[in-house]
Amino acid sequence: MAISITPKQLSGTVCVPPSKSLAHRAIICASLSRGRSVITNIEYSQDIRATIGAMKSLGTMIFEYDDYLEIDGTTTFMRNQCEINCFESGSTLRFMIPISLVCESNLHYIGEGRLGKRPMQVYYDIFEQQGISYLYRENVLDLYIRGRMHGGEFEIPGDVSSQFLSGLLFALPLMDEDSRIVITSPMQSKGYVDLTLQMLEKYGIHIENHDYREFIIRGGQQYQACDYRVEADFSQAAFYLVAGALHNDVLLQDLNIDSYQGDKVVIELLKQMGCQFERTAQGDRMSCQKMYAITIDGSQCPDIIPVMALACAVSEGTSRIENISRLRIKECDRLKATVEVINQLGGQAKEFEDAMEIQGVASLQGGHVSSYHDHRMAMMEAIASSVCDQPVVIDDEQCVDKSYPDFWQDFQSLGGDFHECELG
Missing domain, CATH: 3.65.10.10 (Enolpyruvate transferase domain)
Structure with missing residues (x-):
């Protein structure tokens, strides 16, 4: 299924x-x-x-x-x-x-x-x-x-x-x-x-x-x-912050902006791409009119690279994400998988030994992609669906249980629309 x-x-x-x-x-x-x-x-x-x-x-x-x-x-x-x-x-x-x-x-x-x-x-x-x-x-x-x-x-x-x-x-x-x-x-x-x-x-x-x-x-x-x-997780917040950059309207609660978490850099990276980060009494949100290409050193923030690659995929210009060979020893070869998924969805990405290059496109097409039994890949693919023209089909969606068991409930509460289907 x-x-x-x-x-x-x-x-x-x-x-x-x-x-x-x-x-x-x-x-x-x-x-x-x-x-x-x-x-x-x-x-x-x-x-x-x-x-x-x-x-x-x-x-x-x-x-x-x-x-x-x-x-x-x-x-x-x-x-x-x-x-x-x-x-x-x-x-x-x-x-x-x-x-x-x-x-x-x-x-x-x-x-x-x-x-x-x-x-x-x-x-x-x-x-x-x-x-x-x-x-x-x-x-x-x-x-x-x-x-x-x-x-x-x-x-x-x-x-x-x-x-x-x-x-x-x-x-x-x-x-x-x-x-x-x-x-x-x-x-x-x-x-x-x-x-x-x-x-x-x-x-x-x-x-x-x-x-x-x-x-x-x-x-x-x-x-x-x-x-x-335990404070809120910037590794997981990154998916919703990128969603905001992709013209979705998501308000995030419980973020500690003074956190020591390295993945907090997602805020600065998106701001460098042309996004605006807003703090309110009700929560935090990211918004953007137009995103521009960026060069990212991924050595200090490997867990947010798949979803940042998604942001790059619909930005103007050619982005490069470097120093990410360690992604190859995660739950899957996350460097290779990210490039494959972007291309399968209609984007333009190239894989290198320690980097990827992504040529931005106006929108993604959609299609059938694998989760690679990797929680961060499945969640990135779900957020990608919001900028696709056609449905996105993901296998083994329950792999999100590794880090975020309630992801699909939260995704649905934001208006995410999905149903089970048979592979093939």
């Missing part, structure tokens, strides 16, 4: 869902704290459920309610032998590995989809250096680890994934030894590192950040329990 979306203008108000990135971090920090914390404004996406399950596997007591969690980390690390299912969550996998090795442990990590194809060599190199035993299968997540990680000197690249650095930053303060992390290549996704450091500080952990080139971590620290409300 698939869904067929009838092209319609979107109009109305949407409450932006909570940040998945911040929810991951808050759940982990609260779980590592001695005492009780309450995390409010929780949405139970598949990725967040993966992190909740992972911390429970290590012994944390987590009580789930409709939109909040009560977390008691007092018993964390009582279990030193367990299986952790990360499903398709790269954040869960890379955050949890160092955390689960704070004590001597015998672990089995499993997962689904393309998660087993994502790079892990950064951790394997650390295992080799520290004498930690590990065994894995190629291209699937079936990883066995035995041992304990120790503090000390670490050298890791900054251009593979910031999740490796965040994972170490969560775990190393709990080690007996002081630690130092040296970043051996330019740091990408600095915004995500900022979110980690911000959350650690909130829970009583102090890290020295020397211009993202070196991090100094004092050992023997202790997390302090506290309550936290």
Whole structure:
């Protein structure tokens, strides 16, 4: 089955869902704290459920309610032998590995989809250096680890994934030894590192950040329990902000304009393209009379690239999005998929190894496209329908459950018109 979306203008108000990135971090920090914390404004996406399950596997007591969690980390690390299912969550996998090795442990990590194809060599190199035993299968997540990680000197690249650095930053303060992390290549996704450091500080952990080139971590620290409300997600807000740029009238509620989230840059990018961002007492909206081509450095904001590419597809001139090779190791090869979808909908895009070029057109045609089992591709395609002449047919639309389970309900509340149909 698939869904067929009838092209319609979107109009109305949407409450932006909570940040998945911040929810991951808050759940982990609260779980590592001695005492009780309450995390409010929780949405139970598949990725967040993966992190909740992972911390429970290590012994944390987590009580789930409709939109909040009560977390008691007092018993964390009582279990030193367990299986952790990360499903398709790269954040869960890379955050949890160092955390689960704070004590001597015998672990089995499993997962689904393309998660087993994502790079892990950064951790394997650390295992080799520290004498930690590990065994894995190629291209699937079936990883066995035995041992304990120790503090000390670490050298890791900054251009593979910031999740490796965040994972170490969560775990190393709990080690007996002081630690130092040296970043051996330019740091990408600095915004995500900022979110980690911000959350650690909130829970009583102090890290020295020397211009993202070196991090100094004092050992023997202790997390302090506290309550936290998860702020709205700019990665998800980006879809509605671009919708506004495409002449839809969408009012966004609950945005924190002072957020540390790197994807907040979507506002500045759209303004550079000729759009206007308006803040009111009722919410925020993006509007535009005419958009113009832009050059985007995607290294710091990979998650908003598909929907920004959509904005470029209907802008005047030729846009270029650079430094995006990391998109190839997401839920799908997101660089290739984005170019394919724009072309299938009637746009003009070219794929390069580390970039894409997009020649703007007046409008898109529509047609049958794949979600590639990628939540961000499916949501981009839904927003694209508002500037298409013909229906847009999307397969596997439920992949949005990974990060935004209520997306289709919100899309419908804005006037989105779709129905199920049979493939072929």
